[in-house]
Amino acid sequence: MSFSSCDESSCAPPTKFSLATLVSLTPFLATFGIVFIVSTTRLFPKLSQFGTGNGEVDDGEDHFLPASAPVSLKQAHHERYLARSSTRRRAAAAAFGATVGLATVLAELILAEIVEVVDPRIREVATRGTIGALVLLLVIVIPALETRSFIDAVGLGNWMRGEGRKGLKRFAWAVQLLVFGGWLAVFWMLGRAVPEGKDSHDYMLRENEGSFDASAVTVASARGASVEHGGFLNLGPGGLSRACLERIGVIGVALMALLSGFASVSTPWHTFIDDRAYKRRPVTDADIARKQVGLDATSEMLVTKRHRLRALERKLEASSGVSQSTSGLMGKMIGSLKGIGGAGGDAAEIKALRVEITGLEAMEASLQSSLSLLRSRQAAHARDGTVMGKLFSLPTYGFSIYCIYRILATFLTSLRRGTHPYSSFSSSDPINRFLGLIARHWDPKLDQIAWARQISFLLSGVILAASANSVLQTFHLFARLAPGLLRQAQANLALIIGQITATYVIAAALLMRSNLPHEVGRSVSDALESALEPAFVDRWFEGWFLIASGLTMLGIFIGRQIRASYVGGWDELEELDMEELGQKRS
Structure with a gap:
């Protein structure tokens, strides 16, 4: 097999890391640092x-702070908590900053x-290191840090820190390793979802024929055509890096x-249904103050x-230690x-107490959740009355x-796939087609259908960002059904x-790899080592999109039914709970 694009830059030996390379990487290092x-x-x-x-009401050293404490005391208490958990907090901050920076x-x-700036070999070095x-x-x-947070959430964190017997500490570590190992097993089993290279290779050649030089796609697909991705321990031709990237x-x-x-x-529901219902009765400052009082009372009782x-736990630990040090008949007595x-x-x-604490939490x-929703609705209603709001x-x-059109069109496209296997929503969406035409006008060699697919995926991020407030409100609605999910x-x-x-x-980046013309360069392609095939991406994305849409509709319906089962909704139920709480406190 011959390669027409084996030019001086693509067939050059690997770049050796030197001072000149470090200087050339300065813009990317500066971006990461900032x-x-x-x-x-x-x-x-x-x-x-x-x-x-x-804020944390317990710093882990029996120093509890009620919600009504002064601000200065809360600040000192919070600093003490941060000092105690500085190692894990710094690790989480470093992981978050490094992930966003990379x-x-x-x-x-x-x-x-x-746009073909920076030397191709420098881009290759930077891309491989970043990936x-x-x-x-x-x-x-990050999964290890999240696993440790989960262990703390279920109450095993104190055992891991040595606050108890050695057997409990070993048990806590075993649970953490088991959870982390389960994540790795699930992550690796996801390789079964990636199809074999033969069918996707034929589809990619059929789709991209005549649009641009698809030799890069041909090579990548031919390399993976004889490899079965579904094997549990099969790394494939690209090794561990390629398997993880897929x-x-x-x-x-x-x-x-x-x-x-x-x-x-979430967005259509809040726009056409939920907001109109709440506009009939605007949120007042008295509603927010009443909810805040109930939250403060609950927090103080939870602290107690x-x-x-x-x-009591420390008392039992001390008594068990004394009983273990005393042996024989006298110890048993x-x-x-x-x-x-x-x-x-x-x-x-x-x-x-543990049962009561679970209920109070x-x-x-x-x-x-209710307080956050009330504040956001009050701000939204105040903004709606202004000129900019309208x-x-x-x-x-x-x-x-x-959003409604996208759901219906995706559903119809999935039904059509039974007779037209290669149909996709991205090829029929008017916004994707319009932006694809603009991309093709910018460069006639670009594949309009491929770029429409890429734009469809990018628009998913735009949908999520544009509907952030509605998503947050819907998540709070689900959190009322499962408070542990919110925490x-x-x-x-x-x-x-x-x-x-x-x-x-x-x-x-994996999707864009198969959409770029071959002459643009292959440093990103070589570093990513494999592209997700367009046919698989369409089926995978649209399937999960419809599943999420259906489950969200079902969750909203169940939430509204639960709310309708009470005369005044959840707010009245919470008022009854707060009255019962006041009786317990008195």
Whole structure:
């Protein structure tokens, strides 16, 4: 097989890392440094503060703080908590900053590839280093940090820090390793979703014939045609790096499909149904103040219960240590007397406290969600009364109509695929076609259909960003049904955002690899080593998009049914809970 594009730059030996190479990489290193500093010093503290809600009430050393404490005392308490958890917090901040910074550099490298700036061999070195670091962060580092956060959420964090017997510590570490190993197994099993190269290779040649030089696609597909991707331990021709990239691409496409499907349902629902219902009764300051009082009362009672639980647990640990140090018949007699004298009562009280704390945590999460929704609705209603608010309402209605059209068109396209296997929504969407025509006008050699597919994927990110407020409100609606979902998402909010950003950029780069003309260059193609085939991407994205849309509709319907089962909705239910809470406090 001959390669017509084996020019001086593409067939040159690998670039050796030297001082000149380092100087040439300065723009990319500067971009990474700036984004890393801004992410760790500006974005991460805000996301962490949002994730902790009202702040940590327990610094881990039996120092509890009620919600009504002075601001200066809260600040000192929060600094003490940060000092105690500085190692893990710094690791999370570094992982978040590095992920966002590397994702930005990768996007910069893709743009440099398109406009052909910077030496191709320098771009190759930068791209390989960026991709390798992102794979390490997305597969190992960030999941390990999220696993540790999950262990803390289920109450095993104190055991891992040595606060208890050695057996409990080993059990906690075993649970963490088991959860992390499960993530790695699921991540690797995603390779079964990637199709074999033969069918996709034929489709790509059929689709791209006559549009641009597809030799890069031919080589990549021919290399993978004889390799079965579904094997559990089969790395394929590209080795571990290529296998991980394919799986990250699969996750990235599915993730954006899920999020965009969730957003495509949330936006029309809030625009045409939910907002109109709440406009009949505007949110007042009294409503917000009443909800804030209930949240403060719940938080203070939760602090008291946690303090009592911690004291009883330390008491039992001390008594168990004394009983273990005493051996023989006398030790058994002392242990039996302690059980008669109240140790059994302490154990029963601990069990009851844990049940009460679980209920209070669910109530606190529900009140936080309600308070956040009330504040956002009050701000939205105040903005609607202004000239700018009325002006921006027109694009909102237009965007909501487009979301409805996207859902219906994707559903019809999936039905048509039974008779037309290669039909896709991206080839029939008017916005994608219009932007594809603009791209083709910019360069007649570009493939309009391929770029329409790329634009469709990029528009998914636009849909998610444009409907961020509606998505947040819908998520709070679901959080009332499952408060633990909200707490876990808030605890890892920064890491989750970093993961979404990086996987989205990598998936976009994998898609763009097969859309670029061959003469643009192959440094990004060689570093990515494999492209997700267009036919597979269309089926994978549209399938998950419809699943997310259907589940979101079902969740909204169930939530409205639960709300309708009470005369005054969830707000009245929360008022009853707060009245019961006041009786308990009194």
